[in-house]
Amino acid sequence: MTAQSQTKNIIVGISGASGVIYAQRLIAQITAAQANAHVVVSNPGREILAHELGIDDICAGNLIGHESKHFIPHDNQNLFSELASGSVPIDAMIICPCSSNSLAAIASGLADNLLRRAAYVTLKQKRPLILVHRETPLTSIDLENMLRLSRAGATICPASPGFYHHPQTIEQLADSLVGRVLDMVGIEHDLPVRWSDPKG
Numbered sequence: 001m002t003a004q005s006q007t008k009n010i011i012v013g014i015s016g017a018s019g020v021i022y023a024q025r026l027i028a029q030i031t032a033a034q035a036n037a038h039v040v041v042s043n044p045g046r047e048i049l050a051h052e053l054g055i056d057d058i059c060a061g062n063l064i065g066h067e068s069k070h071f072i073p074h075d076n077q078n079l080f081s082e083l084a085s086g087s088v089p090i091d092a093m094i095i096c097p098c099s100s101n102s103l104a105a106i107a108s109g110l111a112d113n114l115l116r117r118a119a120y121v122t123l124k125q126k127r128p129l130i131l132v133h134r135e136t137p138l139t140s141i142d143l144e145n146m147l148r149l150s151r152a153g154a155t156i157c158p159a160s161p162g163f164y165h166h167p168q169t170i171e172q173l174a175d176s177l178v179g180r181v182l183d184m185v186g187i188e189h190d191l192p193v194r195w196s197d198p199k200g
């Protein structure tokens with residue numbers, strides 16, 4: 001990766017929360033937009049990919065249905081990765097879904113795996129960090145962690161899809177959230193997330 005590169009580089013961290021379909025559709029959109037999706041998955045994230053989507057082997061074919069040079073997997077245990085250094089130009093990081101565990105670790109400044117280290121680097125470099133948190137109900141610990149991270153520059157984006165575009169499938173429902181996240185990191189898409197006045 002070079003600072004001159006025109007290709008966007010987005011880190012997608014997948015932690016062990018429910019809703020990995022959001023990550024699947026997010027990565028499909030990022031790669032379709034010819035941006036690089038650097039994918040880092042925690043061990044619990046791997047287990048939930050297998051449980052919810054039947055994906056045991058994390059590769060482009062299994063996640064987005066075809067090979068893509070823009071799908072770039074990274075080992076969560078590899079702290080020698082380029083993603084662990086602020087010297088490497090990355091445009092934004094999205095953790096999707098973000099567990100309460102990862103939320104707490106990042107809010108505490110922990111950087112003991114690549115997902116957490118990349119989030120720490122994203123914050124210290126003042127780059128966009130979007131946390132698509134999923135848990136319900138929330139504890140005051142979650143809320144305090146969110147406030148702490150928001151004050152540190154992160155965007156807390158609860159996995160809270162909208163129904164006002166009348167989604168007919170789970171995929172369409174997921175896309176109502178995915179489109180909003182893509183907007184936050186400047187990735188073009190044509191997902192139907194724009195509101196227009198139905199009376200207008």
Ligand SMILES: Cc1cc2nc3c(=O)[nH]c(=O)nc-3n(C[C@H](O)[C@H](O)[C@H](O)COP(=O)(O)O)c2cc1C
Nearest residue numbers: 015016017018042044045098099100101102134135
């Ligand atoms: C099937 C399943 C679903 C889970 N869903 C959630 C969830 O929605 N939110 C959450 O915060 N934790 C959830 N967990 C618990 C996390 O996986 C667990 O706290 C784990 O330590 C997260 O680690 P990570 O943040 O390193 O991925 C779930 C666990 C399992 C087995």
